[in-house]
Amino acid sequence: MKQVSTVLTIAGTDPSGGAGIQADLKTFQELKSYGMSVITSVVAQNTTGVQDVHHLPIEFIEKQLDSVLTDIPVNAFKTGMIATEDMMRVIHQRMRQQDIYYVLDPVMVATSGDVLINENARDYLRDYLIPLSTVVTPNIPEAEYLTETSITSMEDMKAAAKILVNELGASAALIKGGHLEGHPIDWLYNGDEFYKFTSNRINTTSTHGTGCTYSAAITALLAQENLLLTSIEYAKQFVTSALRYSFSLGHGNGPTNHWGIREESYELKRN
Numbered sequence: 001m002k003q004v005s006t007v008l009t010i011a012g013t014d015p016s017g018g019a020g021i022q023a024d025l026k027t028f029q030e031l032k033s034y035g036m037s038v039i040t041s042v043v044a045q046n047t048t049g050v051q052d053v054h055h056l057p058i059e060f061i062e063k064q065l066d067s068v069l070t071d072i073p074v075n076a077f078k079t080g081m082i083a084t085e086d087m088m089r090v091i092h093q094r095m096r097q098q099d100i101y102y103v104l105d106p107v108m109v110a111t112s113g114d115v116l117i118n119e120n121a122r123d124y125l126r127d128y129l130i131p132l133s134t135v136v137t138p139n140i141p142e143a144e145y146l147t148e149t150s151i152t153s154m155e156d157m158k159a160a161a162k163i164l165v166n167e168l169g170a171s172a173a174l175i176k177g178g179h180l181e182g183h184p185i186d187w188l189y190n191g192d193e194f195y196k197f198t199s200n201r202i203n204t205t206s207t208h209g210t211g212c213t214y215s216a217a218i219t220a221l222l223a224q225e226n227l228l229l230t231s232i233e234y235a236k237q238f239v240t241s242a243l244r245y246s247f248s249l250g251h252g253n254g255p256t257n258h259w260g261i262r263e264e265s266y267e268l269k270r271n
């Protein structure tokens, strides 16, 4: 029987397929990891925004976690949208017993501007989930909230990454620069050194699910025992290709293309 790396996402849903659980599973599949999912909230959303949110009962989140954890060993997991402190508490309680890679995407606001988690949950995430994480992957507004700093430059990004590791207890912090002007630059701090991940800016409005796709790719690659730096480097290429070949779908910000990296290699072969 073939061995496979297993990855779990704990997050909210997107019926339009671009973000959340759906983006995560597509990314896991593309990167040849076996994807599993525990749903926290069912979100009625699409490329234009969030229409409604239905939170699952805590006991049911607990049951889904137990269904996975009592049956299948998990090599790495990520968390995305976790809307309430109660949800975070049960996830923290179950997952801290697992000594595995944890990618924490501190999802707070959708690309459309809709708020996805409540105020208390933000504080619980900072105090309890960050110290459990292998790497935390905030965008600029999320990093500003978590570190209580204002970020307008590379130096500000690096200072915030330092706070996330040295003061808030993450093993590593990757601050994503997509929201700043110019070419998007992400900074990783691992407690010792800073590492820079860059790409050209892709001129597209189809950015729905970019952060989900990036953190899911890092998780899938960590599960395959790649080093953190290698995982981020390849995940960055993956997300850049997903944006380069993104789809013009829907009436708002379209979704990224999870097989973009394959389009890229077809193109290389053709030329």
Ligand SMILES: Nc1ncnc2c1ncn2[C@@H]1O[C@H](COP(=O)(O)OP(=O)(O)O)[C@@H](O)[C@H]1O
Pocket: 138, 139, 140, 176, 177, 178, 179, 184, 185, 186, 199, 200, 201, 202, 203, 204, 207, 209, 210, 211, 212, 214, 236, 239, 240, 243
């Ligand atoms: N227009 C773009 N072109 C290329 N890369 C981008 C673009 N926008 C964001 N990125 C990259 O996509 C990833 C997600 O970043 P970001 O948009 O900052 O996060 P989020 O989707 O969580 O708001 C990062 O690696 C960022 O540098």
Ligand SMILES: Cc1ncc(COP(=O)(O)O)c(N)n1
Pocket: 011, 012, 013, 014, 019, 020, 021, 043, 045, 080, 081, 107, 109, 110, 111, 207, 208, 209, 210, 211, 212, 213
């Ligand atoms: C369920 C869910 N989780 C996360 C996001 C954020 O998406 P993005 O990656 O565009 O910031 C979203 N819109 N919906």
